[in-house]
Amino acid sequence: MTRNSKTLLLGAFALALGVSTASAQDVTIGFVAHAQGDPFVQQIQDGAQAAANDLGVKLVVAQQAGGAPEGQLKLVQNFANSGAQGIATSVPGESMAKGLNEIIDSGVPIVQFNLLSTAVNAPYVGEKSVESGRVLGKMIVEKLGGAEAKGTVILGNCFPGFPVLENRAKGVQESLKAAPGLNVIGPFDVKVSAVDNFNRWEQLYGANPEAVALIGLCAPDVTSLGKLNAANGDKFVAGGYDLTELNLKAIKEGHAYVTIGQSAFVQGYLPVALLVNAVKNGAKLGSGFHNSGAQIVTADSVDMGNGLKPISFDEAQKLAADPAATIEYYKPWTQSLTAEILSAAPQPISAESE
């Protein structure tokens, strides 16, 4: 071997030693998510980590910046090849289905969360997407004056093509039809990064200054719309999704009206609990739907779903910012997850989009 080759080998070896921090535990669960850095996805990850801590397993997280199915599938395959006993993953595209089913057939259980493909033979933990859209649309119509409401409503989608988001749009549009005087335009691609998202909404409002309501379908929208409303004298009704810190701040300050939560903690916790139950107790994981529950938050009321105790808006804000407080708040729910409940048959997958 040449001197140069030795240098290379030593360099790579030193690097590997430096990064080799894994500790040995009995069960390793892989957790693969999209949109790295997104606060909502981080809340899901916090839920997954809480489950791993509670159940005494090791959780390894891999994420990609965007939502490309091929990149996500590679991460899942790497986990399967590395010997992870179970894998929880969001499924941002149909082209992952074939590869995921091959992994499932090889004996590695998989649970989908947040984004799904109905072609994957694995359970899905998430919201009832069309129904949550209906709830959001209904609240906006009521805020605008009910069936007599008039004006332009702009709809934005940060990831056109994602089935869950398309379903939300469908639900929103369905509810908005209750007011025939509303002219709905979109859904427009409003991008997912905070900067792009705000810019897109600003452009859309600039082109439609008469709009009476702006509705987003993703986590960054309420924050962007709140900023936009504040800069324009709070002229429109803003609504969207997810209980992130900044979204709640926009609502508290009166620049946004409503945000629909999809129980991020549950979407992280339940997949890990299902996988650990499958690994330790041999429970079968087939296709099916586990409803993570919807949360409805306005400045005046907070409904956290899942039969959880009522809390004030300030407490909801604290939960969004503090993973430890969230774990504590969800304890009655996490403690209710017995092996029997986890082994029970889920709803049919079609229930997700009813």
Add this chain to the structure above:
Amino acid sequence: MTETDSNPTAATRRRWRMPEEIGVVVALVAMMAVIGIARPRFLNPINLFSLLGNTTFLGMLAVGMVFLLAIREIDLSVGWMFNFSAVVAALLMVAGLDPWLAAFIGILFGAGLGLVNGLIAVTLRLPAIIVTLGTYSMFQGLSLVVNKGRAIVPADQSSSFFSVISTKLFGLVPVAALVFIVLAIAMHIVLHRTRFGYRVQAVGSNPEAAAHAGIPTNWVRLQTLVLMGAICGLSGVMYVGFRGAIDPNEGGDFVLVVIAAVIIGGTPLSGGHGTIIGAVVGMMIIQVISSGLIFFGIDATWSTFVTGAVIVLAVSLDRLIKFQRARRAERSRETLRS
């Protein structure tokens, strides 16, 4: 008789000259060895062939990008040419066309997209990077219009097109990966053994000198961009065959990875030269890093940094080797002169 021929030692050295890709090959082998020693499961053939399979679709694009960098061009629209070709082919399959024929049309469609890039670049005398900055969004937008923002999944996948492409020989080796390897070998020969390849490198090395030498530089640029489009088309239709579907957002994040693989492999941004082998190895390095991070259990919050750091390390080591080789060669020349 030349000067070196009269010196047996120098002649021997010339005969035994290491290939230029040796640096990245050693980096790849070293990484795999280190990960394999610490995590023996990494060297399981199932994992290694899975890595090869993961290299396929982006690797094909990297092979085409070598030609572009060699001619001092960059095509930013590769990911959406991949996507748009795959969408068109998949829609034709959904419409009932024979999947093999639909795939062939998809490749031609990709070449057509490359032709659009080429014609704009040549007629307006614009660098491809500027043109494809625009066509990046054009192709994405048109693809979204055509697929209506939804995944295209050919319902009938009983055709041999799907079974052949997604087959694993001996249960291990993906046929798609074999096609990639054959493509890489063919393109290596095209770049280094054909008149077209010499012309690409001549134009990239010095466009003015190439024009003075009678090389039709615009024609060569056009051919190169069409070749890139056709390779994107091939990769796209193979993806449909392998995965059984194409999603509306697939391909959007490909371009940076493709360019990174080509540069890691040793093709300079300054043009005039390219290495297909290096690009393939560069893409494999990226896949090995991604896999290694998971085998070592490194959390997502650190993995992005570590990925970048290992790429910088691999490129640095490659450059260090090349620098030392250049110094040795210089010393040899000085010795011969003295």
